[in-house]
Amino acid sequence: MHLDKLKVILEDRFDTVIDVSGLHACFTYIAKDGAQTLLIKLVDNIDSIKIDEADSIKKISYAIDATPIIIGNRNNRKTLDDDTISTRYSIYCVSEDGFLNYINSNLMFKTKRFFSKRLPISGTRIRRARMQIDLSMDELARLTGLSKNMIYKFEKGYCKTASLNTIKKIESILHTDIRDRSYKVNIYKNNIKERTLRLKYKPFKLIYIDRYKLEVSFIKDIRTIIKWSRVFKEINKNLYGNLPIVAYDGDDKVIEGIPVLNRSKIESSNMEAVVGYIKENTKYII
Secondary structure, three states: OOHHHHHHHHHHHOOEEEEOOOOOOOOOEEEEEOOEEEEEEEOOEHHHOOHHHHHHHHHHHHHOOOEEEEEOOEOOOOEOOOOOOEEEOOEEEEOHHHHHHHHHOOOOHHHHHHHOOEEEEOHHHHHHHHHHOOOOHHHHHHHHOOOHHHHHHHHHOOOOEEEHHHHHHHHHHHOOOOEOOOOOOEEEOOOOOEEEEEOOOOOOOEEEEOOOEEEEEEOOOHHHHHHHHHHHHHHHHHOOOOEEEEEEOOOOEEEOOEEEEEHHHHOOOOHHHHHHHHHHHOOOOO
16 A cells, blocks of 8 residues: 555544554554554564564553554565454564455444454453452353453463453452563662653654653654654644654753753653753753
């Protein structure tokens, strides 16, 4: 599918579309419609997505509360069927025509599954909590309205994600958190206990999620900074109050309303100091 064609389709279907196709990012579009946000990566071969790139896609999706999707026509073995949803490093993959079918149909079961927010869960936590309150799989299935087979797949790790509705059903019976948050965040403990996502692919290098949701991108040249700042501005405006910052080796400035700060000020692990510096030296509102 040509990029322009997909963008036209997205703009017709979604309220907001952010295009980063010309900036060599780890994703191609962000599409937002009400409470639903999709982070889309368009490729020819879905197997061309490497694990580091997939990790960055998932982390950015987590930061902006989006569902990541890879659209491609084939993998290393065959052409993708239009009615099949596969996964690549736990990211849903679908063919171009399949993607069109899903967004144009409100009746297909897979459409609802495809666009539902699915979160990683821990089968070990489910099993441990179930046994602590002396529940059998049959009993947990009956109380939650799920099948015994689904409970079995969760506990054995054969199915590692679930919809938020399913998670709430299980947690309401087991009275414990069953989500697996391990792959999402690395916790750097200091005086304010920040959560920091480190990415290896553009556009962001760091994402802090705690009192502030700040994305930091390290960019070397001013022309690239100007191009990326326009994208960051759209993300900041449309997606849940994220606060992007550009770090580089020059003097502090504001471009397209985005703080561009000296790299040495940003590389500190003290988030309070970073935020204080932004407040003091720019007109950026936090």
